[in-house]
Amino acid sequence: MHAAPQTFFAKDAVTLAQDLIGCTLIVGEISGIIVETEAYNQDDAASHSYKGETARTKVMFGPAGYAYIYFTYGMHYCFNVVCGPEGRGEAVLIRALEPKTGLDTMRQRRNQQHLRQLCSGPAKLVQALGITKADYGRQLFDTDDFYIAPRTDEPTIESGPRIGISRETHKAWRFWLSASEFVSK
């Protein structure tokens, strides 16, 4: 497996969110196929970047190909890939993976045996992969232990409204691998 180059991420969030479906996310010895994503950008009232750059969203306004990690609901972290032209505040939320390697480690971290419960949600996969707030701003290209490997086949992708937001609910900016049993519910 080889890492996608920085240029792969230098596209708008709605396009990258679809291009990431079927790619593999690798964190050390742990990996999974991306099966569900959501797009966010600065013109979007549901996005953390909507109100402009703050301490929390600083990395969203930097160059593409870096990790934006945020803490929410007092106990969960979620993982995004910053994308688009620098300064646009665009990112793609990774919502679900099909677990591929490191299954035993994932089960221990999640305290959960069933494959479908390991990475079927944005905070679940962060826990399963061992991603923490220390990974905020971490580079995803030109590395060998934190990267995204391109897909080899063209997936069938479906789309619909994003989950868990109260604004801009009409946008169909959530994308998932058709018929995958590993998407969030």
Added chain:
DNA sequence: TCGCCGATGTTCT
């Protein structure tokens, strides 16, 4: 299997 609800702390008003 589905839907409601509480946990828990950071961010922004």
Added chain:
DNA sequence: GAACATCGGCGAT
């Protein structure tokens, strides 16, 4: 003081 890009447990079906 309210909202929040969530999750797991619980009770009802």
